[in-house]
Amino acid sequence: MSKNIDLSSTVAGIELKNPVLAASGTFGYGLLYEKFFDVSVLGGFVTKGLSLKPKAGNPAPRICETPSGMLNAIGLQNIGFDKFAGQKLPKLSKIGTSVIVNFFGDTIDEYVAMAERLDDTAGVHGLEMNISCPNVEKGGAAFGKDLKTTEKVVSACRGVTSKPLIVKLTPDVADIAEFARVCEANGADGISVINTVPGMAIDIRSRKPVLANITGGLSGPAIKPIAVRMVWRCYEAVDIPIFGIGGIACAEDIVEFMLAGASAVQIGTMNFVDPSICARLIDDLKILLKELGANEAYEAGGATEAGGANGAKMTNAGATGAADGYKGLIGAAHRT
Numbered sequence: 001m002s003k004n005i006d007l008s009s010t011v012a013g014i015e016l017k018n019p020v021l022a023a024s025g026t027f028g029y030g031l032l033y034e035k036f037f038d039v040s041v042l043g044g045f046v047t048k049g050l051s052l053k054p055k056a057g058n059p060a061p062r063i064c065e066t067p068s069g070m071l072n073a074i075g076l077q078n079i080g081f082d083k084f085a086g087q088k089l090p091k092l093s094k095i096g097t098s099v100i101v102n103f104f105g106d107t108i109d110e111y112v113a114m115a116e117r118l119d120d121t122a123g124v125h126g127l128e129m130n131i132s133c134p135n136v137e138k139g140g141a142a143f144g145k146d147l148k149t150t151e152k153v154v155s156a157c158r159g160v161t162s163k164p165l166i167v168k169l170t171p172d173v174a175d176i177a178e179f180a181r182v183c184e185a186n187g188a189d190g191i192s193v194i195n196t197v198p199g200m201a202i203d204i205r206s207r208k209p210v211l212a213n214i215t216g217g218l219s220g221p222a223i224k225p226i227a228v229r230m231v232w233r234c235y236e237a238v239d240i241p242i243f244g245i246g247g248i249a250c251a252e253d254i255v256e257f258m259l260a261g262a263s264a265v266q267i268g269t270m271n272f273v274d275p276s277i278c279a280r281l282i283d284d285l286k287i288l289l290k291e292l293g294a295n296e297a298y299e300a301g302g303a304t305e306a307g308g309a310n311g312a313k314m315t316n317a318g319a320t321g322a323a324d325g326y327k328g329l330i331g332a333a334h335r336t
């Protein structure tokens with residue numbers, strides 16, 4: 001019965017079957033996971049970071065396990081726009097869920113060129129601009145840690161695409177809320193919070209850093225409290241919707257992110273632990289929402305304004321659709 005609950009909504013202009021998406025870099029181009037579960041059940045998925053030209057990434061070793069998480073320094077390895085558009089996208093657009101393309105460049109011009117191309121490409125439902133990768137010298141977090149560059153790159157990309165534009169933020173700044181505000185002021189439709197947290201591991205026997213890149217990005221359950229706080233801060237600062245990311249491993253985590261202010265969430269590292277986790281989380285979420293009484297409006301067939309029942313910040317909920325019940329959870333912890 002609870003499996004039939006409708007969790008659909010429109011977040012940042014992107015239609016989502018439910019608020020559970022797969023995060024960039026942990027879900028390849030989506031196709032690999034088809035052998036584990038029916039990927040069409042996802043609210044959507046975000047593809048591996050894409051650049052104009054193919055990129056080999058950093059030398060190995062580039063991942064290592066850490067307590068409750070992992071470090072990675074992949075360095076945005078990808079197949080480049082042409083191969084993606086010609087070989088991957090035709091298959092992705094047939095899956096039947098929203099496809100969000102994560103993209104980056106070494107320069108503002110490259111970001112703009114990517115945004116232009118993605119704007120012209122059928123089958124891309126939204127753009128997620130990565131200005132937050134800690135593992136590359138140019139672009140990435142080098143852009144997302146500077147307010148002026150963030151302003152320039154967001155407004156330049158906004159100028160060339162009318163598709164939903166989401167900006168993915170780094171936690172490696174003094175006050176993430178300032179960056180959220182700059183994104184909103186320059187036309188972003190939403191923000192993704194957060195990318196990985198810079199970290200490092202040293203092998204005590206070789207006395208050398210474990211990763212060839214020396215440092216990497218920490219992800220997984222270890223970073224969840226950091227991410228929840230950053231979603232909390234951003235929700236206070238802006239009215240555009242927030243995609244909450246960081247260490248999500250169970251339905252309870254999803255609700256926690258919603259209470260902090262996320263309109264939808266992305267699942268990253270836990271896909272490596274259990275490749276079918278996203279499907280399970282969607283089912284578990286429906287059961288949990290019922291248990292929490294958060295689906296009552298839907299089940300009663302009563303339509304309320306998004307988040308209205310709990311006096312939610314309407315615009316920040318950023319979502320319209322049938323599942324009004326869970327939308328009342330979005331940002332609710334700010335009101336208690």
Ligand SMILES: Cc1cc2nc3c(=O)[nH]c(=O)nc-3n(C[C@H](O)[C@H](O)[C@H](O)COP(=O)(O)O)c2cc1C
Binds near residue numbers: 247
């Ligand atoms: C191996 C790996 C590759 C990643 N690649 C990208 C990427 O290409 N673009 C991006 O914006 N984020 C990338 N991320 C960051 C994730 O999308 C996510 O923001 C982060 O891992 C935190 O979520 P999690 O704790 O659920 O993994 C990557 C993460 C991992 C672990």
